[in-house]
Amino acid sequence: MNAFEIIGGKKLKGEIQPQGAKNEALQIISAVLLTDQKITISNIPDIKDVNKLIELLGDMGVTIERLNKDTYTFEAKNINLDFFQSDVFKTKGGGLRGSIMIVGPLLGRFGKAAIPKPGGDKIGRRRLDTHFIGFEKLGAKFIYDSKKEFFNVDATNLQGAYILLDEASVTGTANIVMAAVLAKGTTTIYNAACEPYLQQLCKMLNRMGAKISGVGSNLLTIEGVQKLGGTEHRMLPDMIEIGSFIGLAAMTESEITIKNVCYPELGVIPDVFKKLGIKFELKGDDIYIPSQKHYVIESFIDGSMLTISDAPWPGFTPDLLSIILVVATQARGNVLIHQKMFESRLFFVDKLIDMGAQIILCDPHRASVNGIDKKYKLRGISMTSPDIRAGVSLLIAALSAEGKSTIFNIEQIERGYQDIDTRLRALGAQIKRIEASAPTH
Known part of the structure; x- marks a missing residue:
């Protein structure tokens, strides 16, 4: 079985082109x-x-x-x-x-x-x-x-x-x-x-x-x-990839430019990442994300905890909620993630908890995330990708984590992300493909 071996904690830098959608x-x-x-x-x-x-x-x-x-x-x-x-x-x-x-x-x-x-x-x-x-x-x-x-x-x-x-x-x-x-x-x-x-x-x-x-x-x-x-x-560039790369930059404190994003077609996606405190600039049709040590989750106007949920377009796409959740683990502040459309998509949070994230899974649709503000890094572990989007979320977590992580079942990730290991290495990521047996537990 193919797996990704990742040595995390590296700051990345460079340009990346999103694939077609x-x-x-x-x-x-x-x-x-x-x-x-x-x-x-x-x-x-x-x-x-x-x-x-x-x-x-x-x-x-x-x-x-x-x-x-x-x-x-x-x-x-x-x-x-x-x-x-x-x-x-x-x-x-x-x-x-x-x-x-x-x-x-x-x-x-x-x-x-x-x-x-x-x-x-x-x-x-x-x-x-x-x-x-x-x-x-x-x-x-x-x-x-x-x-x-x-x-x-x-x-x-x-x-x-x-x-x-x-x-x-x-x-x-x-x-x-x-x-x-x-x-x-x-x-x-x-x-x-x-x-x-x-x-x-x-x-x-x-x-x-x-x-x-x-x-x-x-x-x-x-x-x-x-x-x-x-x-x-x-075809348009893949908005899910674009959101994934914004989250990757924030988690790893990296300076990344995402090229040719067709910004008008991204809808509320950039605004939702801004609610997590992530800063970026639009340069032409490129999104430039500067290296950012800390990012602070907004509250609602009345001071209550921010809730981010999915909805049919022009609402926020459910395919990026897994990314939002993992990015929130290293933010300052709290957020409730409400996955309305699919009842099993949040079950990957047990791996993030094993890595040191502070998350309470309230029910199959909701998770409360207490951002640790990068007071300590997540720790590398061995884990298995359950689906495309959770797999990339775990990959982002591993790239930000301290030590070595191994992600099994990467065929799921590769169903949706083209040459992801090659493109990440071009940014400076320490990731390689290995042959490994999946854990039996």
Whole structure:
């Protein structure tokens, strides 16, 4: 098993370029199935989840050409629909949660689809109801084989419909949009997600010939068209990486410049880090974080303890709450972290407590952090990464800690972060990949 060995306590310095956005990539790459024309996509992150989806598209019959490290062309002219009943598809699709994103395009273009029950992070329940209910309102029929955990979907006559989502699911909205662009008539999606990644998808589809209005709001109107064409698309930088690097700089007292961040697309993310007392400057489209010995958590105006919680966009993304939590452990002051969307995402705090952090896990959704103001450093330990975001949070903790840390199950981290050890070493981090057996406890 691969692991990271980290010698912590080193100040880092330099520039780092965020990768393309993972959460955008899974939607945008799936959308190539909506047309038989060539689509060119750039700034694609070279990470496991995205590479698995690209490989899956190739198995389905999509012609794929890699122009350079981050740019591909896709041409979905000859799709093998029989492939979806194969054992290969059931294995590959079941091991990738992002595989759910191919269902909408397949329903829209071919009128049928199949999907194994998807895998992914173990961070609590992640319902697929929003996707399926939306498809059903457009006229799709689902047949679920509970023994094989496999869905077959028939949608030979998709019709536009009024859809009120019970949750503003980003992937659910994206999937329904991709089915609706080729459905007959008009589809209205209310309580739609409006994240920048979803906006990117809608803008790309409109360039392909779709008719989507209300982009950027929670009310989308889609007039179905008969056919879509090719286009070129460049993905946004990954806002989760950008937030992770801000947290890394604060924890390690490092001077770091994050390049080309598309600052207007970051929403409230910079403001939330400012609430923890982290200082930075915007230089052009770069974020410059100076070396900072101490940072002080703000209180609410009435003096009560700050609470940071996740919410649908334009609220704070749940993917950065793990980073906020670990950064708060070395701040001065107290903060309550409230993870509303996933009930298992805070369970990694036991590792931080072992490292010397002062955290009370109130329940599966809330943790109270007492910042120790760097009066002493966290101590290095051996630990296992439970999911992508917690894994990077533990990596940041290890880089700030005194002594050696070993992080096992780094495959989880590498599902979402491209060449992370190489890029951190370029900043001066002492991190190396090793072969090691995971602890048995």
